[in-house]
Amino acid sequence: MGIRKKTNKNPPVLSHEFVIQNHADIVSCVAMVFLLGLMFEVTSKFAVIFITVQYNVTISNNEGPEETAVNHFHHGIKDLATIFFYMLVAIIMHAIIQEYVLDKINRKKHFSKTKHSKFNESGQLSAFYLFSFGWGTSILLSENFLSNPVSLWEGYPHTLMPFQMKFFYICQLGYWLHALPELYFQKSKKEDIPRQLVYIFLYLVHIAGAYILNLNRLGLVLMVSHYFVEFLFHVSRLIYFSNESNQMGFTIWAVLFVVGRLLTLSLSVLTVGFGLSTAEKQGFDLAAGNFNIFFVRMTVLAAICFTQAFMMWKFINFQLRRWREHAEAQSLKKKQAPTKSKSKKDKANGVNGVNSHGADSPRSRKEKSS
Incomplete structure (x- = not known):
């Protein structure tokens, strides 16, 4: 899959500029190596670890007239290989969207460097x-997590996951890991890197924490609600770049952002603070995947509360900055309005208060005749 930016100069091979310009081609070749490995018996067992979801468990389902087999999955160390492969896929998809969608829009709009x-x-x-x-909403509906909130903590530990849920977590971790090399590939500004590293780290910690601690159901619900709010924000920002007078999306996002934080805290306290504390299986058992002890529960709640407080602090600063900029713009308009009206009045009366038609007034004509 060739994704190459057209440039007049060819940078030296393996130089920084060469890697940045051709990183999608390089990553595509690496991913192709794993895919080709499936074609040969010697390497297929190794390649399968990277491409397919591991740790399959078949469970017999006796419901109904016939016995059916249902496949579930649990997590393990081999998932790191699968996450690595789908991190490569995320890099390729990132380059495709950038090259064939965003770059074309940027060339038409002629954005500044900051807006770009x-x-x-x-x-x-x-x-x-x-x-x-x-994707997450379809999983929630198919597994009936929304219609039965008790299932978020009932039967913990939730070591077994359906294929879609496990693959969802694999792709999520792969995507946020791919964001780290993208900081280099996209030539991110030094002042933007700390901010991006913070939110990448928060995503990885929370998603991996829910995955490893077998809180995958709660994590899925929280991710879906959070992603919807974040989607509204970024769509609103895209609309704002095309029309700066249209800021209705930010208002809707601001309301839903606060609702999302309250929903996250409520579900977390309900599931971790109350649900797991009254669950049948208490104690710490690494082999069984049970982490239902007081210390772990409090650590999870503290991490969630800290993150929500941090996000609210950033949100408040963002809103204050917007209001300040709006107030400055309004005051500037008010200052310009009297100046414009005064200049129009001066043009009508003439320069320095003298009427431009003063020479043709009756008094001047009388003086001339005398």
Whole structure:
């Protein structure tokens, strides 16, 4: 899959510029190696670990007239290989969206450097959030987690997952890991890197924590609600770049952002604080995947509360900055309005208060005749 930016100069092979310009081609070749490995018996066992979801468990389902087999999956160390492969896929998809969608829009709109980077960021994330929200919602509906909230903690530990849920978590971890090398590939500004590293780290910690601690059901619900709110924000920012007077999307996002934080805290306290504390299986058992002890529960709640507080703090600062900029713009308009009206009045009365038609007034004509 060739994704190469056309440039007049060919940088030296294996130089930084060469890697940045051709990183999608390089990553595509690496991914192709794993796919080709499936074709040969010697390497197929090794390649399967990277491409397919591991740790399959077949469970017999006796419901109904016939006995059916249902496949479930649990997590393990081999998942790191699968996450690595889908991280490569995420890099390739990132390059495709950038090359064939965002770059074409940027060339038409002629954005400034600041808007250019923000537009690319919002374009990539809005596509990812929309896809993840739709995929996660379909899993919630198929597993009836929304209609039965008790299932979020009932039967813990939830070591077994359906294929779609496990693959969803694999892709999520792969995507947020791919964001780290993208900082280099996209030539991110030094002042933007700390901010991006913070939210990448928060995503990885929370998603991996829910996956490893077998809180995958709660994590899925929280991700779906969070991704919907974030999707609205980035779509609103894309609309704002095309029409700066249209800021209705930010208002809707602000309301849903606060609702999302309250929903996250409520579900977390309900599931971890109350549900797991009254569950039948208490104690720490690494082999069984049971982490239902007081210390782990409090650590999870503290991490979630800290993250929500951090997000609210960033949100409040963002809103204050917007209001400040809006107030400055309004005051500037008020200052310009009297100046414009005064200049129009001066033009009508003439320069320095003298009427431009003063020479033709009756008094001047009388003086001339005398």
